[in-house]
Amino acid sequence: MLKRLLYLSLLIAASIVSIDAADARPSMVTIFGRMHVVLVHFPVALLMVLAGIETLRWRKREGSVDSTVAIIAVIAALSSVVAAAQGWMLAGDNLGESEYAQTIELHRWLGVSTTIVAVLVAIIALARQFGDSRKLSTLYRVFVFPGAILVSLTGHYGGVAMHGPGFLPIMPWEMFASPATEKPANPIPDKVDFWRDIDPIFVKNCYECHDGKEQKGELRMDSRDFLVKGGDGGTSIIPGKGKESLLVIRLFEGEDDPRMPKKKPALSATQIALITKWIDQGAVWPAKPTTTP
Ligand code: HEC
Numbered sequence: 009m010l011k012r013l014l015y016l017s018l019l020i021a022a023s024i025v026s027i028d029a030a031d032a033r034p035s036m037v038t039i040f041g042r043m044h045v046v047l048v049h050f051p052v053a054l055l056m057v058l059a060g061i062e063t064l065r066w067r068k069r070e071g072s073v074d075s076t077v078a079i080i081a082v083i084a085a086l087s088s089v090v091a092a093a094q095g096w097m098l099a100g101d102n103l104g105e106s107e108y109a110q111t112i113e114l115h116r117w118l119g120v121s122t123t124i125v126a127v128l129v130a131i132i133a134l135a136r137q138f139g140d141s142r143k144l145s146t147l148y149r150v151f152v153f154p155g156a157i158l159v160s161l162t163g164h165y166g167g168v169a170m171h172g173p174g175f176l177p178i179m180p181w182e183m184f185a186s187p188a189t190e191k192p193a194n195p196i197p198d199k200v201d202f203w204r205d206i207d208p209i210f211v212k213n214c215y216e217c218h219d220g221k222e223q224k225g226e227l228r229m230d231s232r233d234f235l236v237k238g239g240d241g242g243t244s245i246i247p248g249k250g251k252e253s254l255l256v257i258r259l260f261e262g263e264d265d266p267r268m269p270k271k272k273p274a275l276s277a278t279q280i281a282l283i284t285k286w287i288d289q290g291a292v293w294p295a296k297p298t299t300t301p
Contacts, residue, residue, distance in 0.1 A: 016083055035261030038099060038274070044094035044133045045170075052124055054080050058129065059156035062149060078133040085130035088123040088159075091219075095119055095166075108169060108195035109277065115165040122158040129155050176232035195278050200286040202293050209279050211267040224270070225289065229255075232293035247291045250284035259283070 059082055087229060091107065099112050132148045156239040167176060172195075177183055200206065218229040227239030237257065238244040251257075258268045259280050267274060275283075286292075 012079060013082065016079070017086075035267070035274075038260070041094050041097035042277075043100050044091055045093060047087055047091045048163065048166065051084050051091060051122065054084035055088070055126060055129070055152075055159040057120070058084065058133075058152050062152050077136050078130075081126075081130040081213050082132035085123075085126045088126040091299045092119050092123040106195065111165055111169045115169055118158060118162040118165060122155065122162050125151050125155040125158055141238060151215060196281050196285060200282055200289055202286065203297055205282050206286050209275065209283065213272065213275060217270065232291055235291070245287050245291050247287060250287035254289050255279065256284050256287065 009059070018143065058077065061077060061080075074191055095116065099116060129148065129151045132144060133153065136144045136148060164176075197205065214229050217224040218227050220230060221226065223239070225239040227236040227244060229244070232245075235245045236247075238254065241254055243253075244255045258265060259275055261267045261274075269275070
C-alpha cells in the first residue's frame, strides 16, 4: 500500500511540474500557490469517485472493503490539504470588498470545510480496513456524501472566481437569477480606471513609503510624473509595457531587491494584474474626480 501511495504521489508531482507558470519572476511561494489550480482536480475527482463507489455498494454494508477505496480516500485527503494550503497563499489577504473578494471568501471556507471532511473520510476509510463494523460504514457514509457535495460547491465557486458568475450558472439560485442583477463577471475590467482600481491599492500598500513625506529608494509614487521619473533604479513605469515596468517587476520576489510592498504581504494576483493592465493601457492618471465612481 505504501509503495502504491508513493507511485501515485510521483504521478501527482509529474502533473504539477507540467504546468506553465511563465510570469514575471514569480517566487517559489507564488509558484506553489498557483499550482492550486492543478492540484484541486484531485480532491474534486476523488471525492466524487468515493461517493460513487459508496452508492454502488449501498446494499453491502458489511464485509471488508477493497483497500483501493482507502488509498483513494488518503490521496483525496492529502491533495485536499495541499490544495487548501496553496489556495490560501494564492488568495492573498488584500482583497477588499468586491464581489470577487466575496466569492473568494466563500470558496476559501468551502475549501477548508471540504478538507476537514476529506481528512475524516480518509481516517474512517483507514479504520474500516482494520475493523469493519456497521457503525464505521455508517459513519463513513455520513461524511463521504457531504464531502462530494462540498467539493462540488467549492469547485463551483473557484470557477466563479476565475471565470465569473456567468460562465457556468448551474446552481439553481444562479439559473433563475434575473440578468439585471448580474454584474460584470471579470474582476479585471476591460478598461482599468486609476481612481477606482489602482489608487486604493497604492494608498493601502505603497504610499506609506513612497509619497510626499517618505521617498524610499528616492521613489515618489503619488503622481504619474513621479512614477515616470522613478527612483534610484530609473523610471518606474514604461507606459504601454506593464510587465517591463520596474513597478510591476518589484511586486515579485527578485534575486537582489526586496519584494514590494516591503515587509508586508505580497499583492494578490488580481491586484498585480490590475496594475500591469493599467500600465499596459498607458498608465492613465486623470485628475481626481470629486465623487469617486
Ligand atoms: C515599508 C516601506 C515600503 C513600502 C510599503 C513599499 N516600499 Fe517600495 N521601496 C521601499 C524601499 C526601502 C525601497 C528602496 C530599496 C529598494 O530598492 O529595494 C523601495 C523601492 C521601490 C522601488 C524601486 C525604486 C527604484 O527606482 O529603485 C519600486 C518600484 C517600489 N519600491 C515600488 C513599491 C510599490 C509599488 C509599493 C506598493 C505596492 C511599495 N513600493 C511599497 C520601501 C517600501
